[in-house]
Amino acid sequence: MIDVKHLTKWYSQVLAVDNISFRVEKGRIVGFLGPNGAGKSTTLKIITCFLPASSGTVTLNGLDVLSESLAVRRQIGYMPENVPLYEEMRVREYLTFRAALRDIPAKRRPAAIDRVCERCWLSSPEDMTRRRLGELSRGYKQRVGLAEVLLHNPPVLVLDEPTIGLDPAQIRAMRELIRELSGDHTVIFSSHILAEVEQTCDDIIIIAGGRLAAAGTPAELRQRVAGPSRIVAELKGAAPEDIAKGVEGLAGISAVESSQHNHWTRLDIQAGDDDPRKDIFQLAKTQNWDLRELRRATGSLEDFFVQITYEQSMRTDRAAG
Amino acid sequence: MGKTFSIARRELAGYFYSPLAYVIGALFLCVCAFKFAPPPGFISGSREWFILVPHQQASLRTLFEMMGAAMVVAAPLLTMRLLSEEFHVGTIETLMTAPVTDAQVVLGKFLGVLGFYLALLGSTLMFLVLMFIFARPDIGVVVMGYLGMILLGAAFLAVGLFASSLTRHQLLAAAAAIVILAFFSLLMSPAAAHLGEPWNQAAARLNAMNYLKSFARGLFDSRAVVFFLALTGGFLFLSIKMVESRRWR
Ligand SMILES: Nc1ncnc2c1ncn2[C@@H]1O[C@H](COP(=O)(O)OP(=O)(O)OP(=O)(O)O)[C@@H](O)[C@H]1O
Numbered sequence: 001m002i003d004v005k006h007l008t009k010w011y012s013q014v015l016a017v018d019n020i021s022f023r024v025e026k027g028r029i030v031g032f033l034g035p036n037g038a039g040k041s042t043t044l045k046i047i048t049c050f051l052p053a054s055s056g057t058v059t060l061n062g063l064d065v066l067s068e069s070l071a072v073r074r075q076i077g078y079m080p081e082n083v084p085l086y087e088e089m090r091v092r093e094y095l096t097f098r099a100a101l102r103d104i105p106a107k108r109r110p111a112a113i114d115r116v117c118e119r120c121w122l123s124s125p126e127d128m129t130r131r132r133l134g135e136l137s138r139g140y141k142q143r144v145g146l147a148e149v150l151l152h153n154p155p156v157l158v159l160d161e162p163t164i165g166l167d168p169a170q171i172r173a174m175r176e177l178i179r180e181l182s183g184d185h186t187v188i189f190s191s192h193i194l195a196e197v198e199q200t201c202d203d204i205i206i207i208a209g210g211r212l213a214a215a216g217t218p219a220e221l222r223q224r225v226a227g228p229s230r231i232v233a234e235l236k237g238a239a240p241e242d243i244a245k246g247v248e249g250l251a252g253i254s255a256v257e258s259s260q261h262n263h264w265t266r267l268d269i270q271a272g273d274d275d276p277r278k279d280i281f282q283l284a285k286t287q288n289w290d291l292r293e294l295r296r297a298t299g300s301l302e303d304f305f306v307q308i309t310y311e312q313s314m315r316t317d318r319a320a321g
Numbered sequence: 322m323g324k325t326f327s328i329a330r331r332e333l334a335g336y337f338y339s340p341l342a343y344v345i346g347a348l349f350l351c352v353c354a355f356k357f358a359p360p361p362g363f364i365s366g367s368r369e370w371f372i373l374v375p376h377q378q379a380s381l382r383t384l385f386e387m388m389g390a391a392m393v394v395a396a397p398l399l400t401m402r403l404l405s406e407e408f409h410v411g412t413i414e415t416l417m418t419a420p421v422t423d424a425q426v427v428l429g430k431f432l433g434v435l436g437f438y439l440a441l442l443g444s445t446l447m448f449l450v451l452m453f454i455f456a457r458p459d460i461g462v463v464v465m466g467y468l469g470m471i472l473l474g475a476a477f478l479a480v481g482l483f484a485s486s487l488t489r490h491q492l493l494a495a496a497a498a499i500v501i502l503a504f505f506s507l508l509m510s511p512a513a514a515h516l517g518e519p520w521n522q523a524a525a526r527l528n529a530m531n532y533l534k535s536f537a538r539g540l541f542d543s544r545a546v547v548f549f550l551a552l553t554g555g556f557l558f559l560s561i562k563m564v565e566s567r568r569w570r
């Protein structure tokens with residue numbers, strides 16, 4: 001659906017996006033994750049035909065964003081970062097204006113506006129449609145921006161940090177709304193918050209310092225992060241050293257750390273690619289040890305993300321120094 | 322075409338919400354009113370400068386010249402927000418990612434400010450009403466004078482719109498437009514007076530105020546029409562190119 005190939009963007013002397021390639025399939029929800037200044041907004045602006053790329057191509061359904069810009073823009077609903085709005089207009093007036101720009105025939109505009117106002121919590125519980133945009137609170141501006149994006153029911157939605165500035169209830173509502181949109185809509189949204197992306201998205205694209213750091217489904221990434229498996233076991237029935245030594249003797253185990261938890265010996269085991277849990281269980285059975293816990297520890301994406309962010313700041317420090 | 326009018330209507334409505342537009346409009350009318358009928362006791366030496374003065378033949382000609390000169394400042398102040406504000410607030414991002422062409426954006430904005438200008442020009446008709454009460458003005462001068470003002474206004478607003486496409490700072494846009502307009506009006510009369518042979522001719526040809534003068538005498542000057550239309554078209558074209566260039570930079 002969306003094909004980004006070797007995308008690079010220079011802002012005069014600043015390299016904002018550095019040779020990024022990825023592909024977004026139809027109907028997927030894609031989370032665009034990265035620390036501040038990673039180049040998320042820049043990439044989204046290029047996909048939505050607002051900025052030209054310095055090199056590389058972006059196509060949507062085979063349409064090039066540069067040469068077939070109008071056709072691409074018809075299929076995209078874009079909510080920019082910070083949701084810029086015309087302060088002096090009223091909500092309904094603004095949506096009517098946007099509907100006209102979006103090729104919605106005059107007769108169908110009121111119905112379309114009612115639909116999105118309802119969906120984005122603008123008409124109920126409190127009717128905000130007559131308020132001036134300049135007088136709305138941050139969260140309500142965000143909702144107007146979202147309503148605008150949904151007006152013409154575009155197949156592709158591009159949302160730059162849609163949940164920033166919302167209250168917790170609204171964040172949850174926004175996530176649910178994004179989930180509801182999946183299937184017949186392709187959604188790309190950016191965020192700094194890993195948990196949010198992990199819960200909402202089918203695919204995650206992590207960028208840092210303008211480069212693609214990782215991409216895949218949350219499960220794939222988690223697996224990649226966990227690396228060679230780590231196993232936690234708690235055993236009792238022999239001296240801690242003996243237990244540790246016994247487990248260390250099994251095939252495919254590279255390191256064992258043990259600690260005491262009132263009479264139980266807790267082992268932190270680094271294993272290779274093969275899962276040694278069955279062997280550990282067999283060992284406990286033959287040695288007649290008690291076993292109360294035996295599990296694979298999954299590495300956290302959070303750690304991975306923090307590490308990437310850290311690496312980016314190291315890189316920029318070095319570039320600056 | 323529909324989208325052009327949607328943009329124009331939004332822009333026009335924006336002027337009626339904007340306090341600045343009212344201030345500019347009011348100042349424009351005040352300047353013209355002062356010229357038209359000076360406050361009692363104000364007339365001293367040069368009574369000929371004013372229009373509606375007892376025991377003096379009233380002529381609308383100088384009123385149109387006054388309006389033309391006022392537009393050198395009024396037009397840039399009216400147009401400065403057109404694109405600069407969009408750049409500054411960031412609404413340009415939603416506008417340019419909607420399926421509208423650059424020409425639709427520029428023309429829509431131009432028609433919007435032209436609409437406000439026509440409303441402003443319409444309100445100067447009150448001077449005419451007074452004129453018809455107290456005197457018998459020449460209908461030809463009235464019709465041609467207003468035609469001239471519409472053409473001059475369109476050209477000046479196009480210049481202002483172009484200046485607004487250059488920068489995100491409204492005041493810079495206004496200053497740039499005033500400089501360009503001063504070149505086409507105030508600067509050209511001393512140039513025509515002082516320069517040597519071929520250049521003074523050219524300077525006279527480039528002076529918008531000269532063209533307005535012939536309309537204000539009640540004459541239909543086709544060269545003047547061509548001059549104003551060329552100025553309008555040229556600067557609208559440049560504005561479109563400026564907006565377009567943002568897609569390539
Ligand atoms: N208009 C601009 N001119 C010059 N440099 C820019 C411009 N916009 C962005 N940059 C630079 O490009 C880089 C990427 O910026 P971008 O806005 O894409 O980051 P981001 O991932 O959206 O960050 P954030 O999470 O803070 O929104 C940054 O280093 C930024 O300073």
Ligand SMILES: [Mg+2]
Nearest residue numbers: 040041042081
């Ligand atoms: Mg951003």
